[in-house]
Structures are given as C-alpha cells and as structure tokens.
Amino acid sequence: MHETMVAQSLFEVILAESRKQNARPVSAKISCGAFDAVNDEVLSFAFDAIAKDTACEGMKLEIEHKPLKGHCKSCDKIFEFELSSPKCSDCGGDFEILPDEPLLLETVAFESED
Numbered sequence: 001m002h003e004t005m006v007a008q009s010l011f012e013v014i015l016a017e018s019r020k021q022n023a024r025p026v027s028a029k030i031s032c033g034a035f036d037a038v039n040d041e042v043l044s045f046a047f048d049a050i051a052k053d054t055a056c057e058g059m060k061l062e063i064e065h066k067p068l069k070g071h072c073k074s075c076d077k078i079f080e081f082e083l084s085s086p087k088c089s090d091c092g093g094d095f096e097i098l099p100d101e102p103l104l105l106e107t108v109a110f111e112s113e114d
C-alpha cells in the first residue's frame, strides 16, 4: 500500500533527524500533490503502527494537499486547476497542466528541553 511505504520512509527520516538533534519529535508537516495524494487517516494510522515504542510514538502528522496548477497558453497566467471548471480563471483560454507537486516532508517539530 502506498501510504505504508510513505509512512516508513517518513519515519526513517524523522527518526534520523531526532537522533541528530537528540530531541523527541512531536509533530511533522507533510505536503503532497493531487495525483500522488495520500490518505491522511491511512497515513497517520500506518505511521502510528511503525512509530510505536520509538521516539516517534504519538507524533502528529499534518498533511497539506496542494492543488493541481494550470498554465494558460493565452495569457500566461498560472492558476489553480479545478476539475469542475477546467479553464483559465482569467481569460478562459487553452492551458496545460503543470507537473504535480511531489510528496515532501516540510518541517519536523521537536520537543523543547524545558
């Protein structure tokens, strides 16, 4: 399953970072694109299972879903692409769909000592 693989690699990166900083991670922010989207609940569940009994146990994951973007060939505008109205929001012209956003680990928050 996609989410399990994502959770596993996130876990490894966060755990390595936590060892480097010698601090316990409390939350992480992740972003993903529209095509390569993850299911928030499934990902959190998979992460919880992997993180059990480690420094990452009980961490909160916040997942931001980034919309697809289109590039208008007539007026050169970059706009948020919506399936319900697939055209340029300014001139209604022809457009191309820009590449999907990759799945990214944006930030990890660590517990402070005090």
Ligand SMILES: [Zn+2]
Pocket (backbone or CB within 6 Å): 072, 073, 074, 075, 076, 077, 088, 089, 090, 091, 092, 093
């Ligand atoms: Zn346009």
